[in-house]
Amino acid sequence: MITLGLEEKNEILSEVNRRSGANVLECYQCGKCVSTCPVSNYMDYPPRETMQMIKLGLKNELLMANSSWFCLTCSACSGRCPREIDIPAVMEAIRHIAIEENYINDSKKVKEIRKFHEIFLDMVKRYGRNYELRMMAEFNIRTRNLFKDMHLAPKALLKGKIPLGVKPMKSAKAIQRMYKLAEKLDKKHL
Amino acid sequence: MARVGVFVCFCGANIADYVDVPMVVEETKKIREVKFAIEYKYMCSDPGQQLIREAIVQHRLTSIVVAACSPRMHEKTFRKALSDAGMNPYLLEVANIREHSSWVHQKDKKAATEKAADLVRMAVAKSIANEQLFEISVPVTKRALVIGGGIAGIQAALDIADARIPVVLVEKSPSIGGKMAQLDETFPTLDCSQCILTPKMVDVASHPYIELIPYSEVIELEGFVGNYKARIKKKASYVNFATCTGCGACWQKCPVKVPNEYNMGIDKRKAIYTPFPQAVPNKPVIDAAYCTMLLKGKCGICAKVCQVGAIDFKMQEEIIEREIGAVVVATGYDLWDPKPYEEYGVGRFKDIITSLEFERMVSANGPTNGLPVRPSDGKIPKNVVFIKCIGSRDEAKGIEYCSKICCMYTTKHTILLHHKVHDSHAYVFYMDIRAAGKGYEEFVKKAQVDTAATYLRGRVSKIYKKEDKLIVRGEDSQIGQVVEVVADLVVLATAVIPPKDNPELARMLGISYDKYGYLSEAHPKLRPVETAKAGIFLAGCTQAPKDIPDTVAQASACAAKVCGLFAGDTMKKDPMISTVNTEFCSGCQNCVQVCPYGAIVTEEVPMGHGSKEMRTVARINEGVCQGCGSCVAVCRSMAISLAGFTDHQIINEIVSI
Numbered sequence: 049m050i051t052l053g054l055e056e057k058n059e060i061l062s063e064v065n066r067r068s069g070a071n072v073l074e075c076y077q078c079g080k081c082v083s084t085c086p087v088s089n090y091m092d093y094p095p096r097e098t099m100q101m102i103k104l105g106l107k108n109e110l111l112m113a114n115s116s117w118f119c120l121t122c123s124a125c126s127g128r129c130p131r132e133i134d135i136p137a138v139m140e141a142i143r144h145i146a147i148e149e150n151y152i153n154d155s156k157k158v159k160e161i162r163k164f165h166e167i168f169l170d171m172v173k174r175y176g177r178n179y180e181l182r183m184m185a186e187f188n189i190r191t192r193n194l195f196k197d198m199h200l201a202p203k204a205l206l207k208g209k210i211p212l213g214v215k216p217m218k219s220a221k222a223i224q225r226m227y228k229l230a231e232k233l234d235k236k237h238l
Numbered sequence: 239m240a241r242v243g244v245f246v247c248f249c250g251a252n253i254a255d256y257v258d259v260p261m262v263v264e265e266t267k268k269i270r271e272v273k274f275a276i277e278y279k280y281m282c283s284d285p286g287q288q289l290i291r292e293a294i295v296q297h298r299l300t301s302i303v304v305a306a307c308s309p310r311m312h313e314k315t316f317r318k319a320l321s322d323a324g325m326n327p328y329l330l331e332v333a334n335i336r337e338h339s340s341w342v343h344q345k346d347k348k349a350a351t352e353k354a355a356d357l358v359r360m361a362v363a364k365s366i367a368n369e370q371l372f373e374i375s376v377p378v379t380k381r382a383l384v385i386g387g388g389i390a391g392i393q394a395a396l397d398i399a400d401a402r403i404p405v406v407l408v409e410k411s412p413s414i415g416g417k418m419a420q421l422d423e424t425f426p427t428l429d430c431s432q433c434i435l436t437p438k439m440v441d442v443a444s445h446p447y448i449e450l451i452p453y454s455e456v457i458e459l460e461g462f463v464g465n466y467k468a469r470i471k472k473k474a475s476y477v478n479f480a481t482c483t484g485c486g487a488c489w490q491k492c493p494v495k496v497p498n499e500y501n502m503g504i505d506k507r508k509a510i511y512t513p514f515p516q517a518v519p520n521k522p523v524i525d526a527a528y529c530t531m532l533l534k535g536k537c538g539i540c541a542k543v544c545q546v547g548a549i550d551f552k553m554q555e556e557i558i559e560r561e562i563g564a565v566v567v568a569t570g571y572d573l574w575d576p577k578p579y580e581e582y583g584v585g586r587f588k589d590i591i592t593s594l595e596f597e598r599m600v601s602a603n604g605p606t607n608g609l610p611v612r613p614s615d616g617k618i619p620k621n622v623v624f625i626k627c628i629g630s631r632d633e634a635k636g637i638e639y640c641s642k643i644c645c646m647y648t649t650k651h652t653i654l655l656h657h658k659v660h661d662s663h664a665y666v667f668y669m670d671i672r673a674a675g676k677g678y679e680e681f682v683k684k685a686q687v688d689t690a691a692t693y694l695r696g697r698v699s700k701i702y703k704k705e706d707k708l709i710v711r712g713e714d715s716q717i718g719q720v721v722e723v724v725a726d727l728v729v730l731a732t733a734v735i736p737p738k739d740n741p742e743l744a745r746m747l748g749i750s751y752d753k754y755g756y757l758s759e760a761h762p763k764l765r766p767v768e769t770a771k772a773g774i775f776l777a778g779c780t781q782a783p784k785d786i787p788d789t790v791a792q793a794s795a796c797a798a799k800v801c802g803l804f805a806g807d808t809m810k811k812d813p814m815i816s817t818v819n820t821e822f823c824s825g826c827q828n829c830v831q832v833c834p835y836g837a838i839v840t841e842e843v844p845m846g847h848g849s850k851e852m853r854t855v856a857r858i859n860e861g862v863c864q865g866c867g868s869c870v871a872v873c874r875s876m877a878i879s880l881a882g883f884t885d886h887q888i889i890n891e892i893v894s895i
Contacts, residue, residue, distance in 0.1 A: 050714070052665065052692070053621040053724035073687045077695070077716050093717070100716040103692060 050106060058105040060145075067141035074131040075099040081125035081135055091115040095125055095135050102138070111151035116142040117161045163190050173227050176220030180210050240366040243274040243299040244358060245290055247281035247306035249336055256340040258351040262305065265355040269362055273297050282312045287319040294323040301365040305333040305358045328371035328813065328882060333361035356895050363894035367887045374815070375808035376861040378464040379563040381406065382800050385456050385743075388416020389786060390568035390778025390793045392438050397797030398566075399447035403804055406560050407442060408470055409452045413517035414439055416570055420500060420594065422601035424786055425650040426681035432516060432603070439518040453523055457557070459747050460836055462862055463773030464563045464809045472556040476524035476532070477510070482548035484512070484520040488540035496528045498605070502595045504613075505605035510540050510549075515603065524549075564773045564803050566796045567757060569743060571779035574629035574636055574733040582625075582701045582730070588614040589708055590701065590728045593624075593647060600654045609658055612727055615706065619662065619726030622655055623710045624648045625698050626668045629733030636733050637754060642783040644731040645672045649682050651729065652691035664691040665723050667698050667712050675785065694721060701728060734783040749774055756782050767795045775799050814882040815863040816870060818856045822877035825854035829869035829878060837862035838869060 065071055081088075081095040088094035092113040093101060101110050110116075119139035126135045145151075167186050171178045188196050204210045217223070244266045248254035259277045266275045274297040278286050281304055293299060302325070304316050309332040317327035335354040343350035380403055384395045387409030395407045407414070418424075419439075421431035442448055451470060458469040477488075494509035507513075509528040512520060530537040531551055541549035573594055576584045584590055589612045591599075598604045599611060612619050626644050629636030645668070652664035664685075671693070673679045685691045696713035703709070710723045736755035737743075744751040749769040750758040757780050760768040767775050777793040778784065784792070803809075818829075820843055830838045837859045842852040856878070858869075870878045879885065 050719055050721040051724065052721055053663070058690075071687060073690055074683075076683075076686070097717045100714070104714070104717075104721070 050104065052104060055105055058103075060105050060107040060110060061102050063145060064102055064138055064141045067144060068134060068137035070134040070138050072099055072102045072133070072138060074133055075103070076131060078130060080128050080130065084124045084128050085119075086122065086124070087118045087120060091118050095119075095139075098142075099133075099135075099138070108151075110142055111146040111149065112153050114153055114155060114158050115139070116146065117153065117158045160191050163187065173224060174220075175214050176217035176223040177214070179214035181212060182214070184210075240271045241273040241298055241300045242269075242271045242303060242362050242365055243290070243293050243297060243301075244272055244276075244303045244305065244362065245281055245286075245293075246275070246277045246335070246358070247286070247304070248277065248279045249307060249340075250279065253306070253336050253340040253354075256344050256347055256350050257335060257354045258347065261351050262335070262355045262358060266358050266362070269359065271366055272362060274299065281306050282315050287315070287322075290316065290319045291323040294320070294325055299325075301329045301331070301368045303331045303333055303358060303361045303365050305335045305354065305361070307336040308332075308334045308338075326370040326372075329365070329368050331361040331365040331368065333357040359894045360891040363890040364887045367884065367890050369881075369884075371813040371881055374811045374813050374860055376464055376811050378804060378807065378809050379466070379561045380404070380804045381560070381562045382564045382566060382804075383408065383456070383466070383468050383560065383562040384566045384568060386410075386416070386568035386570055386778070386780070387414030387442075387450075387452070388568060388570045388778060389418040389435065389438075390570065390780075390789045391416070391566070392435075392442055393790045393793035394566045394568060394777050394796045394800075395448055396438065396441055396445065397794050398800050399445050401797070401801045402447060403801065405445075405448045406468075406470075406562060407448055407450050408454050408456055409450070410455055411513060412453050412475070412511075412521070412523045413513045413519070414442060414450065414452065415514070415516075415518065418786060419514060419516075420502075420598060420601075422597055422604070423650065423654060425646045426675070426677040428650070428653070430602075436516045436518075439516070443518045450519065451558075452519055456743075457746070459565065462835055462864065463771075464803070465861060466562050466565065466773065468560050468562055468565075470558050470560060472558060473523075474526065474553045474555045475521075476526070476529075476549060476551055476553045477522055478548045478550055478553075479519060479521045481546045482521045482544075483546060484522070485545065486522075487543045487545070488549065489522055491539050491543045493537070493539065494528050494530055496525060501598045501605040502592070504595065504598060524551075564775065564800045565747065566775045566777055566793075566800065567743070567747065567749075567769075567780055568777040568793065568796075569737050569740065569757075569780040571734045571783065572737050574735045576628050576730050576732050578635040579628065579730075582698065582728070583703070583708075584730070587701065587703060587708060587728075588612075589619075589726065590730060592628075593644070593651065593729055593731045596651055596729045597647075600651075600658055610655060610727065617726070618659055620659070621663050621665065621723065621725045622727045622729060623698075623708075623723050623725040624651060624664060624666045624729045624731065625710075626666065626731045627697065627733075628730040629735075630731075631669065637735065639754070639783075640672065641734040642672070643734060643785050645670075646675070646678055646681070646785065648729075648731045649673075649685045649691075652685045653689050656689040656691075664689070665710075665725070666691055666693045667696060667710070668693060669695070669697060675787070694723075734779060736780065740780065747771070747774055756780065767792055767799055773803060811861075812865065814865040814880065815860050816858050816865070816867070816878050816880050818858055819877045819879065820855045822875045823855040824875045824877070825856070826874060827854075827856065828872045828874065829856050832868045832872050834866065834868065835862050835864050837864070 079096045093115045098115050116139040121136040123136050171183050188194050246259050246262050263275050263277050274293050280286050313332050316330050320327045320330050335357055339350050339354045382398050382405050384391045384407045395405045399405045418435050424431050453475050454470050454472045456468050457471045461467050488510045489508045492508035492510045495506040497503040498505050498507040500513045510522050510524045512522050526532050599606045602608050626648050630641040655662050655664050673682045694714045696715045698712040701710050708725045710725050714721045740755040749771050757776050759766050760770050775796040777796045778789040838856050840854050841857045843855050845851040845853050867880050870880050
């Protein structure tokens with residue numbers, strides 16, 4: 049049972065709108081996003097329901113759900129949305145709020161996805177780009193599943209899909225500076 | 239001797255698939271009087287008609303039989319063909335071998351063919367006795383009656399009057415304006431209802447071609463298209479409108495307070511009152527049910543304060559008559575009483591109101607100075623729940639149909655609420671959002687996005703009280719979960735229903751109505767403003783629920799129909815009417831009794847043989863007679879004959895088979 053009308057203001061709505069630049073109120077619940085989304089079947093609340101829950105201000109359910117973590121940010125939904133809502137940006141806003149306010153969905157899948165995000169960002173920070181081989185190794189180690197997808201490795205390596213080394217980018221330094229600046233701004237903002 | 243031409247139609251496959259058309263033609267040729275018979279694929283087509291025209295000249299035909307579809311479809315077409323060939327159009331007979339044979343006997347071609355041949359044989363026999371007939375022209379009374387002074391009646395009256403046709407506008411209540419006068423703003427443009435309506439009301443009052451009869455009802459209508467006579471009951475207003483100046487001294491001093499219908503009973507009015515400040519005419523009436531002078535013979539303050547002596551406690555109701563040529567019915571609608579919704583606590587909880595009550599509250603001239611308030615404690619509500627489809631689309635408690643306007647007026651209410659109480663929040667429980675109309679979908683988006691009304695898809699299951707709040711429980715089917723809204727005020731969007739005296743009105747006018755009580759149009763698509771009775775038209779919600787733009791459009795359509803009807807000085811009429819042979823008439827007057835149109839009167843004629851004695855006989859008013867034939871059937875002395883359907887013709891038909 050959901051009780052409405054107790055809160056003075058729908059905070060999650062204004063926060064998501066502010067962060068994403070989208071206006072969730074525009075959603076008229078047609079469901080085109082849900083049938084477009086390749087992973088909506090695996091979500092606790094597919095995009096349409098997520099939108100409605102934001103409108104109703106169901107903060108706890110939203111931030112604890114796996115939906116935003118499962119979102120691939122493929123933008124197929126927003127590409128087809130008749131109201132042109134940037135749904136991936138909305139999902140990202142929910143992820144950010146969940147991290148900041150320490151809402152933790154402790155299902156195995158979400159934990160893995162969060163680790164993947166961390167490792168990926170770490171790679172970008174180090175090299176200015178992704179270093180696939182290291183990322184895969186680190187992901188397998190940190191998720192304690194050493195041989196995950198190992199059978200694909202020989203083929204991928206032979207085809208040159210996974211370079212053994214990484215060419216640091218010229219602008220890697222600049223990217224590191226961006227990270228620092230972003231962290232500073234974040235602290236100031238909080 | 240008669241020379242008959244027979245033309246049998248295939249009607250594509252409609253007739254030819256089930257009736258052996260060439261066989262029918264062969265059978266027909268055996269009849270002595272038939273000098274020419276032919277089949278053709280489509281008789282109604284241009285070459286088909288040409289065939290008739292040529293045959294008339296070539297074969298010197300004296301009457302024509304067309305065996306085709308129902309005469310309702312193409313009788314006029316073929317009569318025209320006869321006229322074009324220089325023949326009297328009423329020498330035509332139509333044998334209906336489609337509806338009466340091919341369509342109904344699709345399983346038995348042999349029998350269908352035999353029946354078709356019989357039908358043609360009968361038509362031929364009848365046509366032998368056909369006589370030349372000539373159209374009758376009837377004078378038209380160029381005056382229209384409009385029943386109901388809401389926006390539909392006002393628009394129809396103004397449009398007709400602008401064509402310089404006199405209009406009699408009859409309104410039941412003391413002022414015109416109807417439901418629209420009670421509205422605050424109108425969707426989807428949010429223009430003020432009063433501001434766009436009152437200029438039209440004033441136009442009605444000052445128009446030289448409109449006779450406004452307020453506080454009156456039409457009680458009887460007799461006659462026929464172009465020549466109706468209406469009896470109108472003027473209710474006793476106890477105020478002489480001719481002398482009253484509308485100064486208002488009487489209603490300021492009147493000591494009797496009565497619930498105010500205009501404000502949905504939220505505040506009080508006096509026993510002598512005008513419904514609202516902009517009333518047209520701006521003259522008060524005395525409510526006889528509450529006036530102490532009329533009830534107990536004491537008081538009379540209004541009469542004392544009236545400077546011009548306009549109060550007349552002895553006034554009686556009055557019946558007046560008007561001759562008119564056409565009627566526009568615009569009696570509007572009522573709102574459904576939500577009492578059966580016991581699970582919502584309707585009647586038990588004061589803070590549940592209807593949409594029209596909400597409308598009056600937020601209206602600038604309303605009883606609460608334009609602010610929504612909780613009836614229980616007078617506080618301004620913050621959380622307001624609007625529930626749609628109250629009575630609509632509810633077969634168990636209300637009616638089956640969609641009331642059409644609730645989606646939009648509820649949308650308007652969420653926006654008005656936001657305008658009046660900035661920190662309020664609107665919740666809308668709905669089943670569907672039906673926003674088909676110019677600018678309507680955009681208006682709903684405005685409510686949902688700009689004013690952030692929360693739309694919850696589901697019917698409310700129950701409402702209960704918790705301290706001073708109302709808890710509204712329903713499902714939000716968008717997320718498949720039950721929600722409860724803590725509300726300060728609940729507004730019910732009650733269904734539109736026809737006025738409860740519509741059936742009685744329909745019987746009085748001789749028109750039909752549907753199972754709900756809405757008046758029926760002649761055809762749901764192609765004749766939406768006409769009734770089945772010629773000269774009576776429908777405008778507005780009395781026909782079906784509709785919004786203001788649709789109502790105004792339909793009212794203007796009615797006006798166009800009325801102007802079309804009055805375009806000539808006379809109306810042409812088919813000559814198939816009854817005549818009395820006074821030699822045979824015994825004066826029993828049975829015919830006078832059965833005539834449904836009041837077309838038969840009696841007159842005195844000399845007895846004959848030089849006698850000075852007079853005797854009574856029947857006489858038929860040819861303008862009024864519609865040719866139904868009832869009088870012919872009851873006439874004992876066979877004195878009445880119906881042109882085009884004489885006894886001779888009918889007997890010929892019977893003998894031929």
